[in-house]
Amino acid sequence: MHTTVKGRSTTEDDITAEVLRRFEGTPDVRLREIVFALVRHLHGFVKDVNLTEAEWFSAIQFLTGTGQLCDDKRQEFILLSDTLGVSMVVDLMNHRKPEGATESTVFGPFHREGAREMPPGGNIAPRDDGGSPMMISGRVLDLSGRPIAGARLDVWQADSSGLYDSQYADRDELHMRGLFRTDSDGRYLVRTVRPVHYAIPNDGPVGQMLRATNRHPWRPAHVHFVVSADGFEPVTTHIFDDTDPYLESDTVFAVKDSLICHFVRHDARDDASQRLAIEPPFYTVDFDFVLKPRA
Numbered sequence: 232m233h234t235t236v237k238g239r240s241t242t243e244d245d246i247t248a249e250v251l252r253r254f255e256g257t258p259d260v261r262l263r264e265i266v267f268a269l270v271r272h273l274h275g276f277v278k279d280v281n282l283t284e285a286e287w288f289s290a291i292q293f294l295t296g297t298g299q300l301c302d303d304k305r306q307e308f309i310l311l312s313d314t315l316g317v318s319m320v321v322d323l324m325n326h327r328k329p330e331g332a333t334e335s336t337v338f339g340p341f342h343r344e345g346a347r348e349m350p351p352g353g354n355i356a357p358r359d360d361g362g363s364p365m366m367i368s369g370r371v372l373d374l375s376g377r378p379i380a381g382a383r384l385d386v387w388q389a390d391s392s393g394l395y396d397s398q399y400a401d402r403d404e405l406h407m408r409g410l411f412r413t414d415s416d417g418r419y420l421v422r423t424v425r426p427v428h429y430a431i432p433n434d435g436p437v438g439q440m441l442r443a444t445n446r447h448p449w450r451p452a453h454v455h456f457v458v459s460a461d462g463f464e465p466v467t468t469h470i471f472d473d474t475d476p477y478l479e480s481d482t483v484f485a486v487k488d489s490l491i492c493h494f495v496r497h498d499a500r501d502d503a504s505q506r507l508a509i510e511p512p513f514y515t516v517d518f519d520f521v522l523k524p525r526a
């Protein structure tokens with residue numbers, strides 16, 4: 232039942248209809264579609280759970296806190312999106328890759344602009360003394376398996392303490408980040424340290440949410456990549472360690488089987504490690520990135 236007095240809305244359903252009516256004049260068709268669905272779902276959600284005023288105000292405080300924690304080094308909203316699984320739903324809908332192309336995963340909140348361009352074998356972890364040395368190598372290929380020369384790899388990861396450079400309050404310089412190019416055979420080589428699993432920042436609203444819902448904050452060990460080349464769709468992805476205990480329960484839902492790799496342990500020197508002056512024990516991992524042509 233609904234009644235209106237002098238044209239004013241009196242029930243919650245009247246309000247939903249009236250809000251939608253006010254948005255009818257939105258000139259951009261896509262914006263109109265999005266705002267209509269947003270209002271319908273948001274009002275529907277509030278009605279579904281019979282939201283109390285106290286709960287509404289808690290939500291306002293939660294979102295306020297999330298925004299207040301964001302600055303050029305901390306992105307609590309991306310973390311919220313990631314831990315609610317929203318980032319991966321968006322990823323999966325937008326990157327349905329053809330057979331053979333490298334799958335994408337979350338971008339995450341820790342990418343920073345300004346990483347240095349490095350030669351093949353460049354060390355992105357020069358100040359990480361605690362980590363086990365690791366070499367990541369492979370090729371960037373097209374869907375037919377032809378090498379892509381001059382492809383760009385933007386690489387970043389947490390250090391062997393499980394922290395990104397931006398999480399150290401007393402440091403401003405970039406660390407554990409680098410830009411690499413493939414050679415004429417499509418090959419790349421990155422020197423780093425073996426990644427470790429880490430807890431996402433949990434001293435803010437996202438951490439509060441995880442604790443209140445009995446969820447853990449851990450992400451399995453991984454290295455981030457954005458791989459791009461002229462004429463191809465860039466891919467934002469990770470490689471994961473196949474021995475990690477959190478592969479099945481990544482707190483941001485980002486693991487895909489095709490991105491799980493085996494990090495091989497070496498206890499003796501070989502040519503490559505000798506050339507890069509890497510002392511055993513060290514690890515190697517080989518991973519080929521396959522790009523699909525730009526639509």
Ligand SMILES: [Fe+2]
Binds near residue numbers: 339341388389453
């Ligand atoms: Fe990460």
